[in-house]
Amino acid sequence: MNKQQLFKNIKKKQSFLCVGLDTDIKKIPQHLLSEEDPIFAFNKAIIDATADYCVAYKPNLAFYESLGVKGMLSFEKTVAYLRENYPDQFIIADAKRGDIGNTSEMYARSFFDHIKVDAVTVAPYMGEDSVKPFLIYPEAWVILLALTSNKGSHDFQLTEDAAGERLFEKVLKKSQDWATDEQMMYVVGATQGKMFLDIRKHAPNHFLLVPGVGAQGGSLAEVAQYGMNDQCGLLVNSSRAIIYADKTENFANVAREAALAVQREMAGYLHDKGIIPCKA
Numbered sequence: 001m002n003k004q005q006l007f008k009n010i011k012k013k014q015s016f017l018c019v020g021l022d023t024d025i026k027k028i029p030q031h032l033l034s035e036e037d038p039i040f041a042f043n044k045a046i047i048d049a050t051a052d053y054c055v056a057y058k059p060n061l062a063f064y065e066s067l068g069v070k071g072m073l074s075f076e077k078t079v080a081y082l083r084e085n086y087p088d089q090f091i092i093a094d095a096k097r098g099d100i101g102n103t104s105e106m107y108a109r110s111f112f113d114h115i116k117v118d119a120v121t122v123a124p125y126m127g128e129d130s131v132k133p134f135l136i137y138p139e140a141w142v143i144l145l146a147l148t149s150n151k152g153s154h155d156f157q158l159t160e161d162a163a164g165e166r167l168f169e170k171v172l173k174k175s176q177d178w179a180t181d182e183q184m185m186y187v188v189g190a191t192q193g194k195m196f197l198d199i200r201k202h203a204p205n206h207f208l209l210v211p212g213v214g215a216q217g218g219s220l221a222e223v224a225q226y227g228m229n230d231q232c233g234l235l236v237n238s239s240r241a242i243i244y245a246d247k248t249e250n251f252a253n254v255a256r257e258a259a260l261a262v263q264r265e266m267a268g269y270l271h272d273k274g275i276i277p278c279k280a
């Protein structure tokens with residue numbers, strides 16, 4: 001999916017919500033455990049319930065890999081289900097990959113040739129040749145970690161060189177030699193508040209993947225205030241606060257309500273920015 005299509009979907013749905021499919025076998029409702037593939041059954045129910053209110057899904061590979069081969073099958077089935085039934089959804093494999101070029105080529109092949117997602121999260125630490133193999137696929141996106149949502153983001157990302165430039169700023173600047181805003185996005189944590197202003201100084205037009213609202217306490221209002229650009233430029237992820245909003249047999253309906261509440265708030269911000277004509 002290209003940038004224009006993504007923006008079109010955002011306007012149509014009046015939403016820039018990405019639902020995170022961080023599906024933990026220990027957290028899904030008990031009654032699903034008798035299903036042949038409980039993880040897929042859970043994902044399918046969550047997707048069917050929330051698809052009206054979001055534009056993207058982000059399965060995090062850790063949750064699938066932790067179950068071995070069975071987990072990877074659930075992951076592949078989930079992506080295939082989205083592709084077939086919700087082709088307008090942007091699919092992000094949250095894998096935080098990146099290795100020497102020869103190995104990154106294999107990661108890229110797995111996500112873009114084999115599984116066919118729209119985007120993969122990539123760590124910038126190993127530099128250009130670790131990122132470029134992901135960029136040879138047309139309409140495939142790299143989402144590069146820039147300023148993450150966790151406490152540890154201070155350890156390296158916020159450190160300054162002698163000239164006062166912070167590491168995440170170097171990442172933003174240097175990576176723009178590798179790809180344009182038609183193929184690269186950046187991860188910026190919702191917990192970073194006013195730092196979005198600094199991000200936008202270096203990347204005014206890029207889409208940002210913003211995790212950290214909901215369970216991590218980041219403010220959607222601040223993200224919209226400091227991070228939104230004229231084409232929205234934001235995909236805000238929420239995982240636990242939506243998918244585990246309820247643990248009973250009614251879980252999918254409650255997840256739908258949780259997604260709807262976020263979508264309504266987002267519609268307000270899109271309206272305030274003049275991106276959509278009227279409040280939902």
Ligand SMILES: O=C(O)c1cc(=O)[nH]c(=O)n1[C@@H]1O[C@H](COP(=O)(O)O)[C@@H](O)[C@H]1O
Nearest residue numbers: 060094121148149189211215216238239240
């Ligand atoms: O790359 C990510 O998606 C990511 C980056 C980051 O800085 N912080 C962050 O929380 N994430 C991921 O976003 C999701 C957040 O989940 P919740 O806190 O449950 O909404 C998890 O899959 C995290 O691994």
